[in-house]
């Protein structure tokens with residue numbers, strides 16, 4: 001495959017225009033392009049109000065090595081092989097009982113999904129409710145201020161970001177292919193394909209709950225088991241190793257044998273961390289970032305980024321990102337919600 005970068009076109013070109021432009025870059029006719037895909041799309045607003053989309057694409061065509069050698073000195077044309085994520089190969093130790101995963105936020109959901117695909121049939125437990133029932137509790141909280149401590153904006157299927165805009169951007173450098181894998185799983189489960197190549201992808205609040213329940217159904221269809229309103233209340237250890245978990249649901253306690261417990265409990269489950277601490281688990285404080293909120297009129301951001309507020313009709317509310325490095329620390333805008341509003345959590 002050949003990768004072609006820096007294809008600059010008027011915003012939202014048609015597929016044909018894009019293929020034509022890609023073909024032109026490597027001096028072949030569009031009909032010679034057998035397969036084609038978009039790797040990245042970003043916005044060039046340096047000459048605003050004139051706006052351009054800049055694409056990186058891959059193509060399959062005949063005589064690829066000949067073409068590549070012709071463009072040896074052009075850094076925008078290169079050989080391309082997508083990085084595919086692979087689960088690390090399992091050890092040889094036999095796993096006692098089922099793999100138990102606690103928490104159905106992004107960490108637990110993806111862990112269960114990948115393990116289910118690899119044939120593990122995990123048991124996934126979540127103290128909160130399924131995303132549909134959870135939506136009702138969150139709505140009630142916003143309307144009345146009455147909090148259900150087990151089913152709310154932080155707890156329940158989908159985890160803490162379920163009622164967010166679902167921003168998928170990260171500044172983490174990824175060589176293992178995990179980021180494209182996450183995007184692929186989202187796209188296969190109901191997210192728009194654009195997330196696979198947008199520079200600042202996001203899912204949108206309305207579709208996130210549907211994606212989460214599709215992922216859950218896939219886990220179940222692969223033999224995984226999902227239990228809602230089930231709390232991991234204790235762990236059982238023998239000779240310094242996990243041998244079981246205590247689950248509580250509907251006032252009943254149950255012990256399940258397991259040799260592997262994955263804790264994907266997020267940052268709000270203080271009771272769970274206390275229980276683990278009381279059981280003598282080694283804990284380390286994690287570095288954290290502290291932040292504050294800045295609000296600007298969306299008009300201002302659109303005009304600054306796009307050159308006009310009207311451009312947002314086509315492009316959507318504009319995001320932005322700022323970073324600065326000082327001697328002792330970096331400062332960055334973490335969570336930017338274009339056109340969003342603030343919710344109590």
Ligand SMILES: Cc1cc2nc3c(=O)[nH]c(=O)nc-3n(C[C@H](O)[C@H](O)[C@H](O)COP(=O)(O)OP(=O)(O)OC[C@H]3O[C@@H](n4cnc5c(N)ncnc54)[C@H](O)[C@@H]3O)c2cc1C
Nearest residue numbers: 103105106107127155156159160161164167232265266269
């Ligand atoms: C309002 C809001 C908006 C956000 N927006 C974004 C965004 O746009 N993009 C982004 O990348 N990040 C966003 N975040 C941050 C993101 O949601 C978190 O980084 C992410 O959810 C962490 O995932 P996690 O799976 O580690 O934990 P969590 O999502 O916190 O999930 C942990 C789950 O474990 C369950 N649990 C805890 N203890 C137990 C127990 N003992 N037994 C059973 N179940 C248990 C909880 O109920 C919960 O569902 C947002 C967060 C909030 C609150």
